[in-house]
Amino acid sequence: MSMNISYTPHTLQFKFNARTSRGAISEHKVYFVNLWQERAPETIGVGECAPLAGLSIDDRPDLEQKLQEVVQLVNGQQVQLQAEKPLPEELQLQEWPALRFALETALLDLQHGGRRLLYDNAFSRGEAGIPINGLIWMGDSRFMQEQIEKKLKEGYSCLKLKIGGLDFVQELEILQSIREVANAQELTVRVDANGAFSPQEAYKKLERLARYELHSIEQPIRQGQHEAMAQLCAYTPVPIALDEELIGVQQPEEKVALLENINPQYIILKPTLVGGLAASAEWIELAEARDIGWWVTSALESNIGLNAISQFTANYDITMPQGLGTGQLYHNNIPSALQIEQGQLWYRG
Secondary structure, eight states: OOEEEEEEEEEEEEEEEEEETTEEEEEEEEEEEEEEETTEEEEEEEEEEOOOTTTSTTOOTTHHHHHHHHHHHHHTTSSOOOTTSOOOGGGOOTTOHHHHHHHHHHHHHHHTTSSSOOOOSTTTTTSOOEEBOEEEOOOOHHHHHHHHHHHHHTTOSEEEEEOSSSOHHHHHHHHHHHHHHOOTTTOEEEEEOTTBBOHHHHHHHHHHHGGGOOSEEEOSBOTTOHHHHHHHHHHOSSOEEESGGGTTOOSHHHHHHHHHHHOOSEEEEOHHHHTSHHHHHHHHHHHHHTTOEEEEBOOSOOHHHHHHHHHHHTTSOOOSOBBOOGGGSBTTOOOOSEEEETTEEEEOO
16 A cells, blocks of 8 residues: 655644753754555555754754655655555764654554554553653743642652752752652652762762652763763662653664663653654663663654553553643644543543
């Protein structure tokens, strides 16, 4: 069967300047990839290509050129896309993980009738929610405290704080104020440094953070410093989760080497950044074989990408809160059946 493809750009507008240790962002340009069979053009599968500026390896000025190239190859019948089969090597998508994710999920959506139901599981049937962490964005102390109070009122049992943007003592004071309200048995707290610490200072900062009984810290030092990260993971008083470290690691042997050399406590999977759902599933299999924990996180996609990632995640036996609550960030998000209730994500189709 022959397929056709098109894409539509869309610029998502944040409700506030979203700050990380890499700076603030107010908008996010994404591309919706549409797939349909020539014999049934009314049924369209949709995927989302949404690389993150300054982070994704396919955050490149020639991304749209690559999209046009894929459109020409598929529509010209030089390459055949087929459901339930790997993406053709002729598309040369190794360096384009966000585009791989978009094509992979558009195919899944098309295969299941173009209704944004990619998997049949308890979550997609509306029978079970997915526990998620409440994300606390960087800002001044007052802004962060307001977010924390709001998330606690909304029923979250796990908070994730972005750190590395304020004075470290201020950040410790915020953590202290959280613990004065709820202890570690009542509230799980994660922090994400986005690589903000230097290897020289990281261990001492981890010792100070450990006083607040944190679940984990994401990427305490920037990626690519494998020896320093391995040392930290071996002796850390706070469990370490690799995040940015996984970006650009494509081949199975590279993934094995990274996990075995660094031996982290956790890995965090962002399908847009690591190359899609099949790539994420491979990471999960490799991590579980080495007793390394994991969870899945969205990467500021619209509700199209978030929906696909959530349904994929629900195929697994979830034991920890996932990072799937970013659909509320935008003024102009895509309408969706996703809803958050008492710290859980639900599909209310």
